[in-house]
Amino acid sequence: MENMEITLFNSGVIYDSRIIACVSLTLISLTTYFVTSINSSFSLRQKKRRKAPPGVPYWIPIVGNLFSFLWNRCLFLDKAVENYGYSTPLLLRLGPVKLYFVSGADHYLKLFSNRASRSTNTKAAVLFALENLFGTPKSILPFYAADNSGVNANPLPGTNVKPEHRITYFQARAAHRHLSGPGLAHMTELYLNFLKKRVVGDQIGSEWVYLPNLYQFLQVEVFAAAVEAMCGSYILPTSSTFISDFWEFVDTVPTLFKGLPRWMSPRPYRVRGRLLDAIKRWHKFAHEHSDCSKTGTEDPEWEPYFGSKLMRARQEYSRITGFMNVDALAAEDLGLLFATNTNSIPSLTWFIYEICRDPSLKSRVEKEIEVCRALSVETDEILFDINKLCSQPLLQSIYAETLRLRVALIVTRTPERKDLDIGDWVFPPDRVIAFSSRAGAMNPHVWNVGNKETPHPLDEFWAERFLIYPNDPTSGPCRKQVDDERCLNDGSVPSQTDPGEGPIFSMEGVTGGWIPYGGGQRMCPGRHFAKQEIIGTLALLLTYYEIELEVQKARTPKCDMKFFPFGGLPPTMEIPFRMRRRVNEAEN
Numbered sequence: 001m002e003n004m005e006i007t008l009f010n011s012g013v014i015y016d017s018r019i020i021a022c023v024s025l026t027l028i029s030l031t032t033y034f035v036t037s038i039n040s041s042f043s044l045r046q047k048k049r050r051k052a053p054p055g056v057p058y059w060i061p062i063v064g065n066l067f068s069f070l071w072n073r074c075l076f077l078d079k080a081v082e083n084y085g086y087s088t089p090l091l092l093r094l095g096p097v098k099l100y101f102v103s104g105a106d107h108y109l110k111l112f113s114n115r116a117s118r119s120t121n122t123k124a125a126v127l128f129a130l131e132n133l134f135g136t137p138k139s140i141l142p143f144y145a146a147d148n149s150g151v152n153a154n155p156l157p158g159t160n161v162k163p164e165h166r167i168t169y170f171q172a173r174a175a176h177r178h179l180s181g182p183g184l185a186h187m188t189e190l191y192l193n194f195l196k197k198r199v200v201g202d203q204i205g206s207e208w209v210y211l212p213n214l215y216q217f218l219q220v221e222v223f224a225a226a227v228e229a230m231c232g233s234y235i236l237p238t239s240s241t242f243i244s245d246f247w248e249f250v251d252t253v254p255t256l257f258k259g260l261p262r263w264m265s266p267r268p269y270r271v272r273g274r275l276l277d278a279i280k281r282w283h284k285f286a287h288e289h290s291d292c293s294k295t296g297t298e299d300p301e302w303e304p305y306f307g308s309k310l311m312r313a314r315q316e317y318s319r320i321t322g323f324m325n326v327d328a329l330a331a332e333d334l335g336l337l338f339a340t341n342t343n344s345i346p347s348l349t350w351f352i353y354e355i356c357r358d359p360s361l362k363s364r365v366e367k368e369i370e371v372c373r374a375l376s377v378e379t380d381e382i383l384f385d386i387n388k389l390c391s392q393p394l395l396q397s398i399y400a401e402t403l404r405l406r407v408a409l410i411v412t413r414t415p416e417r418k419d420l421d422i423g424d425w426v427f428p429p430d431r432v433i434a435f436s437s438r439a440g441a442m443n444p445h446v447w448n449v450g451n452k453e454t455p456h457p458l459d460e461f462w463a464e465r466f467l468i469y470p471n472d473p474t475s476g477p478c479r480k481q482v483d484d485e486r487c488l489n490d491g492s493v494p495s496q497t498d499p500g501e502g503p504i505f506s507m508e509g510v511t512g513g514w515i516p517y518g519g520g521q522r523m524c525p526g527r528h529f530a531k532q533e534i535i536g537t538l539a540l541l542l543t544y545y546e547i548e549l550e551v552q553k554a555r556t557p558k559c560d561m562k563f564f565p566f567g568g569l570p571p572t573m574e575i576p577f578r579m580r581r582r583v584n585e586a587e588n
């Protein structure tokens, strides 16, 4: 104790060094907060065009906003938007990293424009995810980092990356080519067949079967069918715990995101290691039995070893680079499995939940499904017209509303080489601009929130938010303004509705608020499959089964915000349900 005491000026006053430390820290914190607040309000008041976004004040130098952000990411960003408004981009200091956070719908649209798409990249987020979440070897990261040639067939001017090293372009080309057109049609058809074989071929007969959790049921059945449609029939058998490992890994992603080292948090690394090993075993086996260079128009869309052409194309371009080793390839595919399933499956869970908990909504949905199926003349099997299903107004509205409310992710862009101007704001090169789908989804300037008599707050599900009724000028997704029936903040023109017809599905006026798939050139290439997967799964399940939720009325599941900003938000609680085979369904 003695050596903790300091006698000053022989005055006889004893200062405990702990008190001195506390007082100094408080003074430093107060001064830091004062200075950063003054700077912030000074930046806000600037009248000039081309100004720098204000910083969000913080208390601790160097650390900045990091603790508040990591403590509760969603709350921190919600508060920042509440304090500064949607039209003000903000500078966040997250430890050593400084980034901008943008929340205005108009700003999103400008960031997704062709011009901005050409001069920005997504490298920072991709590198962070590869290294910290998916376990790409550190030695390979410089190879990804060096590619600044863009996503188009023609490299960006001023870049001199070797043609065979254009990894960003290869990735984008493979995804866009094979997740649309014939590849998409084939993948959806296979997915629905695999799902049907798994679920309908299962033991659930005409007696009610009680299942403890809808999300868990889909995590197994939908995951297995989707993975088989994309990656073939041999990836899952490489490890008896692949499916449970995958979801355990997803559970640990918020921990990996915080960057804790292995010795402090071994579980995420252990489970990720098991998955990467399994993927490597699958790659090896598939290479022994299949030729990944077969991605031409004459080659099969799907074979059991690598699955879809997408997976063969990914192997092939990785081989061509000469850089990618087996570990890097496994990490890339883990990343794809993550992107594919962790968004779709939680979204699908909410989609089914919202429909099944409202009997009148369910019966309207069943009518829309009914007109999209037919019996095959040859096999007597039920066939779905997936394109027609995905064009049904109510199904689309529920799907869009589900993604608005239940997907919360952050998308990033980094300006390359020169400043990026958005409105009066200027963003310097090489600094990340982040925007959150949740901020867009909750932006009251964008969305229709009903009226006093029938309010539809943005944090509540409204099945009809995206429907325009010909005779109801208050309907439709975008905010109604006193002097303007529709707010077309993206400059689009309202489509005509035929008064004789029913409601139409519409996205008019809300494209800057609805960004679960990001936007511009880097917009999610899997969105068409995701939509068909979500709507097709519901159609299949409701065609063959009666499904009833067993959730007690008093208990409503909420979104687990721990998963913000990683995409689909799973429910906070189990959703018990029961199902039984319909007795009179056409097929047996």
Ligand code: HEM
Binding pocket: 122, 171, 172, 175, 179, 336, 339, 340, 341, 343, 344, 347, 403, 407, 409, 411, 412, 515, 516, 517, 518, 519, 520, 522, 523, 524, 525, 526, 527, 529, 530, 567, 568
């Ligand atoms: C509800 C489901 C899904 C959501 C919400 C979602 C969302 C996203 C978002 C926000 C991005 C980044 C876009 C940007 O930077 O602008 C992305 C990228 C990507 N997604 Fe999805 N996704 C979903 C399903 C899928 C599926 C099913 C697949 C594959 C079949 C897929 C494959 C990809 C790929 C390959 C990328 C990277 C594209 C690139 O970097 O160029 N996604 N996704």
